[in-house]
Amino acid sequence: MEDLAEKHADAADRDILALCLQQEHVADIVELLNEQDIEEQARVLIHLPDDKAVEVLDQPNLDDPAGLIEALPTERALKLLSGMSSDRVADVFRYMNDPPRADLLRQLDAETRTSLEKVLSYPVDSAGALMTTEFVSVPASWTVEQTLDHIRRVERTRETIYSVYVLDPKTRQLLKAVALRRLITADPKASVLSAARFDKPITVSPTADREEVARLISKYDLLAVPVVDESWHVIGIVTVDDIIDAIVAEGTEDAQKFGGMEALDEPYNTIGFWAMIKKRAGWLCILFLSEMLTASAMQHFSDELDRAAVLTLFIPLVMSSGGNSGSQATSLLIRAIALGEVKLRDWWKVALRELPTGICLGAILGILGVLRITVWQTAGFFDYGTHWILVAFTIATALTAIVTFGSLTGSMLPFALKKCGLDPASASAPFVATLVDVTGLVIYFSVALLILKGTLL
CATH class of the missing domain: 3.10.580.10 (CBS-domain)
Known part of the structure; x- marks a missing residue:
């Protein structure tokens, strides 16, 4: 691609540049255009033959087709829009700004406008929005x-x-x-x-x-x-090519939501600074306020922490384990729901499956925790006190309970969101981890009070 850019960099005459680009694959042309600003893209597109320009605009990898259409002279834009596939034209108009959007829509030929209005009338994630009206x-x-x-x-x-x-x-x-x-x-x-x-x-x-x-x-x-x-x-x-593009877009949105933010409406390189802040700040604030509950929980058990300071050593351990198990379950269920492998009515089957799974996973981590405390105590790396066996048993029991709770919570949350008409992908890993953190602390100290009462507590 660098060779292609260098080859065209010295082409001062736009007609020569357009002639050179005609010999290139349309995917390479799109890649080259994406490296230029909108004004330069428009200048190149004006000099390309109609069929080649239409082919470029029909490519899903073109970063900002709506902005590119807006930058073209009206007559040129109308001509290219009439030659594009109906589903691609609909995508362009969805992201186009007014007044150019209204002006172009009014000036389109009757056939193209009718086809466009039909596609635009359907929800953006529906088959109607993806379809092309050009079939045999x-x-x-x-x-x-x-x-x-x-x-x-x-x-x-x-x-x-x-x-x-x-x-x-x-x-x-x-x-x-x-x-x-x-x-x-x-x-x-x-x-x-x-x-x-x-x-x-x-x-x-x-x-x-x-x-x-x-x-x-x-x-x-x-x-x-x-x-x-x-x-x-x-x-x-x-x-099939339209649905592949849609799957890629859906996967991108889900990946961004998994990270604890709103899905971006534009490519990362083109989205504005404040638009990026808006997409990320909301969820960060929600997660921050949720984590405040963790501080409240620790304050509630401050007396226990003063009497058994050794318990504070394992707080990150038990909290992260619960969050990790919950995130695993959430990721598995979001994908299973998306693929139609699991229906809303199957929630109880999932719960019955995740309960023993969580217990087993928690027990495995609990055993590792006991081994760690035992090795460190007997080898003299750290002294957990005279009641170290009870401390080890507390950690093992708490891990089993917290991981089980995390698995159940993480698996049920996508069902709850789906039932409420929300996107299950909104059950992001950070959100699940935050939720399990708060409840995990309560479980941890409740188990500690039960086992260590009369000794450390």
């Missing part, structure tokens, strides 16, 4: 030969052609989905229905969540899935 459909009365001739005529106006959708000639309802491969190998004179599989086509509703679309594409090994309305009319298709 034919009536069931056609032959294979007629269908292939039709594909040749409309191919340039379609984003991609993985399948052809066969419709009832009268009702326009979807009957079958025919893979392009089966059409090519079928008898040209035979009915197009003869090339279709016998099973019912896999479809999704426009309001289906994008994770459900991804699950169906993965389950049935599809390249595209039709989006149908209540009357079984095809209103668009979601292609």
Whole structure:
């Protein structure tokens, strides 16, 4: 990529630069443009041929297509928008600012505007928002030969052609989905229905969540899935490349939420300073205020800490163990829910699974804790006092209880958020760790009071 940038750095004439870029792969052009400011990107795009410029704007890796469209002359922007795929145009308009957004929307040709408004009417994470309205459909009365001739005529106006959708000639309802491969190998004179599989086509509703679309594409090994309305009319298709882009975006959002912050709306390199502060400060403040409860808990048990100072040595140990077990369970359940492996109704099965798991994991850590205290005491590394055996037993019991509680809490929290209509990914690792920290201290000192009463306490 550096070689490409150097090769074009000396191209003073924009027409020469555009000519050079025509020979490059579109992904390389996008990478080069992402290194430039918006004004420079716009100047380059103006000189590129229409088809190449449209191909660039259709690339999901382009950092700021909305800003780039805004920077173009209106006439040029309208021309390129009319050539882009409908789902990509919708993405651009979602992030475009007014008044350019309203002005461009008003000046779009009727067909593009109608298609755009349809896609924009659906929730951002739905199949309707991901779909492209550019697909190939034919009536069931056609032959294979007629269908292939039709594909040749409309191919340039379609984003991609993985399948052809066969419709009832009268009702326009979807009957079958025919893979392009089966059409090519079928008898040209035979009915197009003869090339279709016998099973019912896999479809999704426009309001289906994008994770459900991804699950169906993965389950049935599809390249595209039709989006149908209540009357079984095809209103668009979601292609595998669109769903991959959506999965990457979803994964990025979840990863950012796991870190204890709001998901970024823009790439890290382009988001503004104050926008970044806004995304991160809220959760940090919430976590900070939650951690204050930890200080309150320690203050409540200050007398016990004064009488048995040795217990303070193990506070970081027991708190981190509970938080870690909770974070593990949360991460596992968020992913399982996202993949459809676990449903809301399965919460009690998960609880029954996590309870013995937490006990076992806690017991393992408890044994390690006992071994550590025993080795340090007998080897003379540290003196835990005359009641060191009881201290070791306290740590083992507390670890078992706290890790079990952490596992149960971490596994149930995503279910609670999902039930409330919130994103389970909001159950970030820092949030779970903070929650378990506070309760872990209470459990720790309660166990200590029970075991060490009459000795150290």
